[in-house]
Amino acid sequence: MIDLLGRSGHLDEAMDLVRTMPMQPNAIIWASILSACRVHKDVDLARNVADHLLKLEPDEDAVYVQMYNIYIDSREWENASKIRRLMEDRGVKKTAGYSSIAVAGQVHKFIVGDRSHPQIMEIIAMMEEITHRLKSVGYSPITSQITVDVDEEEKEQALLAHSEKLAIAFGLISLAPNLPVHVIKNLRVCEDCHSAIKLISKLWNREIIVRDRSRFHHFRNGACSCNDFW
Incomplete structure (x- = not known):
């Protein structure tokens, strides 16, 4: 229920439910709210939720990475740098x-x-075709996902080299056209990859299933089963 409230943007109601629960909220519950904070850009609540998460799981890298991304999204560069330093200080x-x-x-x-x-070489050739076809339908790489100080072209190239895109390119050249492409990723799919894979599923008329750290994403005909709550 907390996850559903968070997905739909009812963060105040989600927090009311957390406060009135008959048991102490665990890391899964706090992580659900933190994900919703990023989607709905509630930085203040994210800070509060992250404090609870870091008390429960001080060595869990996902909490730091999520907060870092939230700060980057909101252009709070100084706070993003503080999160990186905190990770370094704690050896995470x-x-x-x-x-x-x-x-x-x-x-x-x-x-x-x-x-x-x-x-x-075949994978690179497929990636070049994917890039060309994506751009032909108006796709624009979300370069804000790359936080290092390089120019836009280098950021675009870095996004194209993400592991899930490489795995999908290999699946497209290796699997029969009627077979779905199943990919497993150990981390969350980034926003740019999520956007690109939706288009790839439509352009190639393929079902693509990506199991990432948080959930299953079932891409079909340009849409994802998560309704973009990636």
């Missing part, structure tokens, strides 16, 4: 992201910018 390391896909009984694993796959 961000989990490296990877995506995997099974083809013909073999699991293929990709990391961001990965060029080690034996079919990397």
Whole structure:
């Protein structure tokens, strides 16, 4: 119920339910509200929720990363830097992201910018086709997802090298056209990848299922089962 209230933007009602629960809210409940705070851009509530989460899970990197992204989204650069310093001071390391896909009984694993796959040239060619077709229908990379100080072209290239995009490109060249593409990612799918995969599902007329750290995303005909509550 708290997750549903958060998804629909009723954050005050979600917090009222938390306060009146007959048991202490656990990390899952607080994490649901924190995700809703990012979607609905409630920075003040996010700060309060993050305090509760960090008391319960001080070594969980996802809390720090989520707050960092919330601050970046709201252009609170100084607070974003404080979160990074806090991670460093506490020795919390961000989990490296990877995506995997099974083809013909073999699991293929990709990391961001990965060029080690034996079919990397075919994958790159497919990524170039994906990029061309996405831009032809008006897709614009969400470069705000890249926080390092590089120019826009480099940011676009970095987004194209995300592991889930590489795994999907490999699935498109390796699986029969009538088969869905199943990808597993150990972290949350970023906003840019989520937006791009919706379009890929429509342009290639393929079902794409991505299981990330938080939920299943079932992409079909340009839409996702999460209703963009990614």
